[in-house]
Amino acid sequence: MDPYRRNGDQLSRTQALAAPRAASPVVSPAGRPDRLVAGYIFDLDGTIYLGEELLPGARRLIDALISLDRKILFLSNNPTSSPEDYAAKLTRLGVPATREQVLNSVDTMTSWLVGHHPNATVFPISEAPLKRALATAGIRMSDDPTEIDIVIASYDRGFDYRKLQIAFDAICTFGPARLVTTNPDRFCPLPGGRGEPDAAAVIGAIEGCTGVRCEQNTGKPDPFMLEAALERLGLTAANCIMVGDRLMTDIRMAIDAGMPSALVLTGETTPDILQAHQPDDYPTWVLNRVDEVLPESIWSERDWTGTGS
Numbered sequence: 389m390d391p392y393r394r395n396g397d398q399l400s401r402t403q404a405l406a407a408p409r410a411a412s413p414v415v416s417p418a419g420r421p422d423r424l425v426a427g428y429i430f431d432l433d434g435t436i437y438l439g440e441e442l443l444p445g446a447r448r449l450i451d452a453l454i455s456l457d458r459k460i461l462f463l464s465n466n467p468t469s470s471p472e473d474y475a476a477k478l479t480r481l482g483v484p485a486t487r488e489q490v491l492n493s494v495d496t497m498t499s500w501l502v503g504h505h506p507n508a509t510v511f512p513i514s515e516a517p518l519k520r521a522l523a524t525a526g527i528r529m530s531d532d533p534t535e536i537d538i539v540i541a542s543y544d545r546g547f548d549y550r551k552l553q554i555a556f557d558a559i560c561t562f563g564p565a566r567l568v569t570t571n572p573d574r575f576c577p578l579p580g581g582r583g584e585p586d587a588a589a590v591i592g593a594i595e596g597c598t599g600v601r602c603e604q605n606t607g608k609p610d611p612f613m614l615e616a617a618l619e620r621l622g623l624t625a626a627n628c629i630m631v632g633d634r635l636m637t638d639i640r641m642a643i644d645a646g647m648p649s650a651l652v653l654t655g656e657t658t659p660d661i662l663q664a665h666q667p668d669d670y671p672t673w674v675l676n677r678v679d680e681v682l683p684e685s686i687w688s689e690r691d692w693t694g695t696g697s
C-alpha cells in the first residue's frame with residue numbers, strides 16, 4: 389500500500405469518532421481561526437521547533453493556551469526519541485510539556501502491536517526508543533528471519549545492508565513476514581533548509597527488493613494516530629484544531645477526519661508547494677507563524693505584534 393494512502397477500514401473507525409465533515413476549507417493566507425477550540429494538536433518538527441530552536445510565536449502561544457485552560461497535545465511522527473525525551477526537550481526550550489502531552493509513532497506502533505499482534509515476533513528497523521518501548525510492552529523481537537512475523541520499517545540512522553537482508557529473508561525467503569511502518573515521512577526537516585532521510589527511505593528499500601507493499605502505517609496521516617490523539621485528549625475531532633507543516637501527513641489526517649486544520653509555513657511547505665497542490669489537499673487556514681492559530685481577539689487582549697516569540 390502507498391504509505392500515504394489511508395486504510396479504508398481504519399478510516400471508518402475514525403469517522404465514527406468525528407463530527408460530520410465541515411464545509412470545504414477555504415485557503416486564505418491572511419485567514420486564521422476566529423474562535424478558541426477545546427483542544428490543540430501540534431506537530432513538532434517545523435511547527436513548534438526546528439532543530440534546537442523554537443519557531444517564532446511558539447513559546448507565547450503555548451503559554452497563552454495554558455492560561456486559557458485549553459488542552460494541548462504534541463503529535464510527532466518522529467520515532468527517534470521517546471515521548472519522555474520530547475517532553476524534556478520542549479520544557480528545556482521554554483515550552484513546558486508533560487509526557488502525557490506528547491504522542492509519537494513510538495507510542496502508536498507499540499499500541500498497534502499490543503492491540504492487533506500481541507504474540508507476533510517483530511524485527512524493528514529502528515532506533516533505540518522504539519525497541520525500548522516494545523520490550524517494555526512485552527513484544528518479542530528477533531533478527532532471525534526464520535522467526536520474524538512483522539518487519540517494522542522506521543526512521544533508523546543505523547540502517548544498513550545487513551538489516552535489509554534480514555527484512556528480505558523474513559519476507560521473501562522464510563516468510564511471508566508482513567511489512568509495516570511507524571511513519572511514511574520522506575525526510576525530516578533540519579535547520580538551514582536541509583533534511584535527513586526518514587522512514588520512507590527504509591520502506592522504499594524493502595519494497596524495492598521484495599516487491600511487497602507496506603500494509604500499515606501507525607503515524608500521520610493514518611487514522612490510527614488521530615484516534616490515539618483524540619483518545620488521549622478526551623475530545624472529538626470537531627472540537628480540536630490540527631496544526632502542522634506538512635500537507636500529506638498533518639493536514640491530510642485532519643481533512644480525512646473532518647477536523648479543522650492549520651498549515652504553518654515554517655517547515656516543509658512553502659507557498660509555491662501549496663499552490664502546486666489540488667484544493668482537496670488544502671487546510672482550513674494557512675499561517676505564517678504558529679501563534680496565528682489564536683484569534684485576533686486574543687492578540688488584541690495581549691497586545692501581541694507579529695514579531696514576538
Ligand SMILES: [Mg+2]
Pocket residue numbers: 431432433434435632633634655
Ligand atoms: Mg513537521
